[in-house]
Amino acid sequence: MITSGIAADRAKQRQSLAxxxxQSLDPNCIESLANHDSDIQPHVIEF
Structure with missing residues (x-):
């Protein structure tokens, strides 16, 4: 797993990303949003 260059606690950063x-692998997970990608357009997530 590649983590960002800045972290107050690298172990907790890895734990959080894991x-x-x-959670993203759970079949009930609709979408996992954890990024700063400017190409992602705002959208509605419907349940």
Whole structure:
């Protein structure tokens, strides 16, 4: 896993990213949004 260059606690950063990945693999997860990608357009997530 590649982490960002800035972190107050690298271990907690990795733990947090691992949790996000785990949740994103859940079939009930509609979308995982954890980025600063300027190409992502605002949109509505419907349940």
């Amino acid at each position: 949790w996000i990945r785990e």
